[in-house]
Amino acid sequence: MRAFAELLDRLLLTPSRNRKLQLLVDYFRATPDPDRGLALAALIGDLDFPGVKPAILRAMISERMDPVLFGLSYNFVGDLAETISLVWPTGNSGAGDGLPLAGVVDQLSRVSRSDAPKVVAALLDQSTASERFAILKLVTGSLRIGVSARLAKQALADLGQADINEIEELWHGLHAPYADLFAWLEGVADKPVPQAQALFRPVMLSNPMTETDYPKLDPADYCAEWKWDGIRVQVVAMNGAQRLYSRTGDDISGSFPDLMQAVNFEGVIDGELLVGDPQGRTATFSDLQQRLNRKSVSAKVQAQFPVFVRCYDILQAGEDDLRTLSFIERRKHLEAFVADLDPTRFDVSRFVPFSSWEELDEKRKRPPHPIIEGVMAKRWDSTYVPGRPKGPWFKWKRDPYTVDAVLMYAQRGSGRRASFYSDYTFGVWSGPEDAPELVPVGKAYFGFTDAELKQIDKFVRDNTIDRFGPVRSVRANRETGLVFEVAFEGLNRSTRHKSGVAMRFPRISRLRWDKPTAEADRIEVLQSMLEG
Structure with missing residues (x-):
């Protein structure tokens, strides 16, 4: 111990x-x-x-x-x-x-x-x-020591001079205390034989597209697809077993029994899990959250928030492993494969036609649907390589939205931040112009440097007006307070928040020590973004 x-x-x-x-x-x-x-x-x-x-x-x-x-x-x-x-x-x-x-x-x-x-x-x-x-x-069960499952598996790979993707593919057939895995990594036993019937395949990831990337690339070598705001999933159906995995390999099948009933094939599909109907509406990420991490899902919830998979790729069809084929060849297999599936549960991601990066950039900035968060660019000749290889796939997200908000509450961090107030809840003004009040619209805990963290922490300690366990309420009124420029990827309606809105991936982009709190944004700014 x-x-x-x-x-x-x-x-x-x-x-x-x-x-x-x-x-x-x-x-x-x-x-x-x-x-x-x-x-x-x-x-x-x-x-x-x-x-x-x-x-x-x-x-x-x-x-x-x-x-x-x-x-x-x-x-x-x-x-x-x-x-x-x-x-x-x-x-x-x-x-x-x-x-x-x-x-x-x-x-x-x-x-x-x-x-x-x-x-x-x-x-x-x-x-x-x-x-x-x-x-x-x-x-x-909350270690919070900065070690992810991926990092732990990488350590195993380093221990045995093995490929981490081999470990990923074995993982769902292994159980603690993993004696057979360690024996193989130390060279004293054969590689474990997977016991799971529907194994997870390590996913291929993309790199962000930057202004220095695309001038070096020939647009004719790439296709483009819309990047939808759901969660990346892998649908696996092999040897009579069906599983739905997240991109990190977590089995989330139990939260989506309605989708699993439609998995009547033998193969492995890579795609995006969304709420709605492939032929009709596509709902927001907040609607998808109504289905995530549920141990049991009522018929009412399934009917209210039906899910489907927008298919991006196919890794296996029957007994055939397709990962070594080029993307354009896999795409042909995918289209033929999905044509035989339930059209209310599966469809194929559409291509975005473009002839130049400038044309694709314009489409990226003005997508045809509010649940699209950008585009994906993929080389036609790319094989399916686990991990994040540089060059084959790029994600080109929309530019983030920004608002100026006022710090309202601060909470202690964890790990090396345990002695700092590093988790911040911020709000914007609402109500009458002559008597406005702050309403919380989001929470963020990154986007600032260590030096800025110390400055914010000092501000929190010097301006605490109330305490709630590890949380402090800070002075925030029209005359006094700290303004953050907050960047976020999207906005959804929310009945759980007093403001009526919920931000997607908010982060602190800038500290506005220069800006009076009275000049921070109002809730109407966010509402207009939502309507837009």
Whole structure:
């Protein structure tokens, strides 16, 4: 357990991607089975302890510490697991030196809710502060240490000098603690045979098109398609099994039973999941969010937000792997393949005709549908290569929208930002001109430099007017406040927000220290964008 706790501490404090990779490789190489496999499962979010919930942890600490004092501590630290690990009574800390990670996971996996306080308390009592932090992070399932599933798999590839795409293709047939995977990577066993019947194929990604890119490219070598604002998916139907995967390989089939009923083929399709009807309307991303991450979907929700796949590519047809074919050849296969599918659930992405990059640029800026966020340019001769190769595919998104908004609330960050207020909620003016009020329209936590973060953090601390746990309300009126220039990709109507709008991918593009808060934008500006 101590080695895993040390790994988390180092990953948390290491901003460098390459250094994180080396830490993971070193840990996997030095740690025996099954601990290293369970650590891997924890890093990618593949461990679950249903008997232990955050509410239980709060109740446990309230029995050992003044709740008001804990509330103040939590407000300062900003992370539940870290706060409890620091304030937990330390009478027996370290008594359990050498406690294996596998033993901790086994106890947490088997514990019932009624026994959870006793079992978790015993583990914390015999642990050091860093071990307590690791245990509590396991329990809450929110590591937030800057390690994605892709980064963890890259570390595995580096460990065994393997191709990460091989690991991606195996992944859905593997289970923690991944002993057979590690044995193969270390050269002591054969490559694992996938057990899953409908395996995910690593997706091919694009690079952003820049002003320095397209002058070097011959437009005759490329086709163009509209880039729709949904989510990238892969529909896999092989050996009698059907799966719907996100671009990162997460199985999201359960959220879309209506779509899965129409998957009556053998093959692998790459496309965009959208709400609406291929022959009629295409709804907004906020409508699609009504379907995402649902464990069960009622017939009413399915009828209100029907989904379909706009097909971009085909990776496999029956037993034939088509990824080594050129895009133009795959496109012919795709059109013939989709012609036999349910037209209310599948259609083929249309080409955007153009003869020059300037012509395509004009179409990019003025798409024919509000749910289009740009264009894709793909080489006719490109094979389907997993990852993000430079050159074959480009995404050319619309220029972002911008508004001037006022900072209203700030929340502590996590990891190396845990001591800063780095998550910002901002608003625009609404109501009568002589008595306006700010209404929240979005939240952002990136787009600024480290130096600017320190400036904003100081402003938040100097202008706090109220506190709500880790959140601070800051002074924001017609005379005082901080104005952000906020860039965002799109805008949707929202009944959940007082403003009636929701931004897509907002980010801070500029700090407007020079601009009076009274001159920030009004809600009518966003409403006019929405209507447009």
